[in-house]
Amino acid sequence: MIPNLNWTKAAAAVDAAAEVLIVTHVSPDGDAIGSLVGLGNALIERGKRPDLAVDGGVPDYLRFLPGADAVLDELPAKTWDVMISVDASDEGRTGIAGEIGRANSRLVINLDHHATNTGFGQIHLVDPMAVSTSEVIARWLIAIEQPIIPSIAQPLLTGLVTDTIGFRTSNVRPETLDLARLLMAAGASLQTIMARTLNSKPYKALMLWRSAMQHIALEDGIISSDIPLSDLHAAGYDEPTDADFVSLLIQVDEAVIAAVFKETPDSAVELSLRSKPGYDVSVVAFALGGGGHRQAAGATVNGTLAEVRKRVMPLLRTAVEQGKLVNS
The missing domain is CATH 3.90.1640.10 (inorganic pyrophosphatase (n-terminal core))
Known part of the structure; x- marks a missing residue:
């Protein structure tokens, strides 16, 4: 552009x-x-x-x-x-x-x-x-x-x-x-x-992260987690958020793309994406009706957590296949 x-x-x-x-x-x-x-x-x-x-x-x-x-x-x-x-x-x-x-x-x-x-x-x-x-x-x-x-x-x-x-x-x-x-x-x-901003987190963010840790999966260079509404509310949040948990996930050495799936009250899932240099998650977000940047993007997708995962994960695998890690 x-x-x-x-x-x-x-x-x-x-x-x-x-x-x-x-x-x-x-x-x-x-x-x-x-x-x-x-x-x-x-x-x-x-x-x-x-x-x-x-x-x-x-x-x-x-x-x-x-x-x-x-x-x-x-x-x-x-x-x-x-x-x-x-x-x-x-x-x-x-x-x-x-x-x-x-x-x-x-x-x-x-x-x-x-x-x-x-x-x-x-x-x-x-x-x-x-x-x-x-x-x-x-x-x-x-x-x-x-x-x-x-x-x-x-x-x-x-x-x-x-x-x-x-x-x-x-x-x-x-x-x-x-x-x-x-x-x-x-x-x-x-x-x-x-x-x-970057060096500040409320206590409830840590409580949300603790729950999100239980749902972490790493496969084919993609690290992901789910945040069901029940976990969100238990941590003290009213609106869908991952409290920037996705930025923590992308720091994992074995991962090149990170994704967090956040359930919303509207029968939809908010998707937060991050990637390491050389991998483009904006393409995935745009294909899902969202937007963003090569290394940070997002979208809201209708469906349950399981349905949205089934739709999104193949797109993320393609993004991994088409990318190449840039170290400098």
Whole structure:
């Protein structure tokens, strides 16, 4: 996918808008919320009062970000001149907030970094070479000469850090570290971000991991586990999650792909995928109606845990067969 970056056109549309809405994807991660509030704070500096929304609101561990308290978990009855969708590869990923926003907005800006982006919206700021959507936003702000102050820098660096797992993914470039340096110089605290995101887990996450450990299987280079609803609720969670257990699984030496199957109350399974460099799980996710990156992707698939496993595992085996481990 070739980068599609209409910096000036997007800035003109936002500057001309009286009402702006920013939404991000369901089950938001650090890049989703970092992009949401980072861009929101930037637009406030440009004289706007944007509405920020995501289904379910901001996860507790990301509430330290400046502007997080302004994020809505559901939208009021209103119309907007511009809606900006951040970090969502397709319209469905933005959930109810995105559906309402698109139906009540005159123009949609698609701002993303996923190679699986479907190209929705009228104006595109999509760069699959970027390590995070927050990188795309930072480059947009630099291009339009918008000063980056601490309340903008902290969320954007959070997106950069979390989507690269602390600058450890294979798509990190020298320019990535240059941007991190710029954001730190603008007032972002790398120490705080690391402590509050990558190096932080609630006790209930360990309880969930303990249950998930009982379901681990390793076969043909694929390590996987199931999280039934009963285990989720027993650990104290209301919404499907693996508390990033999949990132622990991919560290296993004998595995090149990791998968966690999470049962939902809606007769479906949320699938989280990770891979080592040289193996592409985004192809699998996209085939299942999801999206993501070569090394981190996901999808929601209708069916029981057993039914979804039966459908997904052959696709993962093909991904293993078509890949080759890259060590440098």
